[in-house]
Amino acid sequence: MTQLLRLATAGSVDDGKSTLVGRLLYDTKSVLADQLDAVERASANRGSAGPDLSLLVDGLRSEREQGITIDVAYRYFATPQRSFVLADTPGHVQYTRNTVTGASTAQLAILLVDARKGVVEQTRRHAAVLALLGVPRLVLAVNKIDLIGYDESVFALIAKEFTAHATALGYREDAIVTVPVSALVGDNVVDRSAHTPWYTGPTLLAHLETVPVDVDPHDAPFRFPVQYVIRPRTEEHPDYRGYAGQVAAGTVAEGDQVVVLPSGLRSTVTRIDTADGELTEAVAGRSVTLVLADDLDITRGDLISSVLDAPVPTDEIDATLCWLSEKPLNPGARLLVKHGTRTVQAIVTELVSVLDEQKLSSVDGPDQLRLNEIGRVRLHTAEPLPIDLYTASRRTGAFLVIDPTDGGTLAAGMVGAPLPVLHLDGETANDRALVSPGP
Template sequence: MTRERSHSTVDLLRLATAGSVDDGKSTLVGRLLYDTKSVLADQLDAVHRASVDRGLATPDLSLLVDGLRSEREQGITIDVAYRYFATPRRSFVLADTPGHVQYTRNTVTGASTAQLAILLVDARKGVVEQTRRHAAVLALLGVPRLVLAVNKIDLTGYDETTFALIAKEFTAHVTALGYEESAVLAVPVSALLGDNVVERSGHTPWYDGPTLLEHLETVPVREDPDDAPFRFPVQYVIRPRTAEHPDYRGYAGQVASGVVRPGQEITLYPSGLRSRVTRIDTPDGPLAEARAGQSVTLLLADDLDIARGDLVGAGEAPQVTDELDATLCWLSEKPLRAGARVLVKHGTRTVPAIVTELSALFDEQSLSVSETPQALSLNEIGRVQLRTAEPLPVDPYTALPRTGAFLVVDQADGGTVAAGLVGAPLPVLETRRALVSPGP
């Protein structure tokens, strides 16, 4: 009998936060944790004491997450902090990313698996450069839904016109990036006072939409479709060679997409060898099926030459190629130029590569595209071509994000210098190309 999908999986929402410095993101995250009673008693006591020491009449909820900010200020590298909380209606995994422009790369990390992103703006400042930059990254990554939290609305006297103008400008910007208006919600909030975060505010009678938490609890969750092609990057080959298991040979990893069951015919990439799944093992015993996100060990009918980095697949075949046409979000202070030699990490395989061409550069502020740039600088998004030393089995990012994404790694120090998306179009590249013309 096929194991049914667990209730907890269906009711899990993965979300990310983004916003400029001092827009109140830490306070908003702290408010969500506090008002959903997801804070331990000793943590709350510490916040109360620290707030009193600062002469505050109410708890400073940003202190619930500011420890991580202090670590960053000390120069400790931390990509993303994950916060976990739940309500009776849904569980949440929140990727909390920093607001400094030099940490835009962390937005890429936090949003890569998000089903929804919350973008904060200060009601007194409105949409700023970093807001537009974050929106472009979220559009590029294909995050399906956005929430604009217009924070500090209390500091504008709960002004409806201010909120409406900000919401209109933001909606126009993200629809130009390809979002449908139905996928975007703007909410006037005060993270400090709690207006429209969890409880509806009496100060905004002109706002008839849901509170932030109500929206998070009810927004549809896009699940991995059962008919998606099966993809399984091999992470480790298990051969115990013990008296109890003299002939055991299993292939461990995490299902990237689709569903696998015993008896299923599979193909090994890039070799093209074929076999059949005979068993799916876990530490808790064998499974009748495994789905995206589950870590399992596959046993096959044939003794094939399989190693870490190989891809087990079924259904529509990936493209096996040594030529990658991709969009990069450049994350290094050292600019990228054509001819650069790098490493490409795709799934569990890492191969040398060379950047053969920089074909386009996207300006997330003006939503314009310029052709054949000389270089990609920190936080810039561009279209590139790479040639890898070995063929890689890749899928278009828009179809299968897990096997359509890769990292670019510096050969010298092993640092990650770019996030890459196979075949992903630059935001508004096709719709605005006609508007981009060379200067006189």
């Protein structure tokens, strides 16, 4: 079985993200014949001399008409070395919320810049979002390198500027790779370009195939949000009571001692059931049904956790929000917080600060949190939630903020995640790097 890498693309509008993804799909022969025929027809209708590879990703009709990406497009492709799930995110500033969605589960992000423009405002904004989300690795693809005559000095200046910005956000230099590419003609995307003899690093695909993947840590404390209680009450299973869900973090095995939160009741795992039969243990990402030794009052929304390092339920949350709604957030607002499989009422007790993504500074006491802004807030929930710090667990340290009037998603939240801001001496405000390069 080949290893899976989840990745996302980001960058300013017209930097060529969709063309780059299309090039990856096309050159790895991951495009079906009928898809390519459709792209060729659409390209001809637009007057293009050859197939516009960006159309392999820009699937929405409005995107094809405008020639831009306005939604997150997910694509799957594979090589003999590795399988990939890629989220192509939009470049317009008003769609930064889509970047948050696409990068929320990414293990690597490809951030594009136009070689003629270099690092721009949206580049810095996206880098800050990626750092905040804890995306472990970055690739800076300096695209359209052909349009500057394959100038090594321009590439070096862009790479230096971006590396300085990314390390200020908490990235370590060995977690950042910079590649000169031309998505349109294919330079250094899949095949090495003869036009850049000065570049000795890997092609983009070669790096994606070999970069170490930071998998879900199976040795992390066990977390299991209960999605459904199974009680068939049939003649064959008159007393069966199982708790279905997906292992969010860690590993669970038969005989493990567990605690149910927020009640604090304890029991022992006696069985781990799946549709394919019983397991002796289950790791993060596996959907299973747990059977416990004791008949406890457990319902959807509860969290089954390892006894060791179990989170302490709290009704006071200090978090960072990526605000995704056109309706601004005000102090005192009443909201719903969805953590795992549990949804509770909450109130905003304080807007602490908002991030200036360009200056990497924090502005204290904002009057509102507006669309695409990132800020620190304090929430009081009607019921205690068993939450982890986002830096310890991306799955159980994250939550959604929901509008109680219409059920729309208002924000993505990260518990205790620090804003990526700078001290006056140029060092990050974080006590330690947000991300590490992994093994």
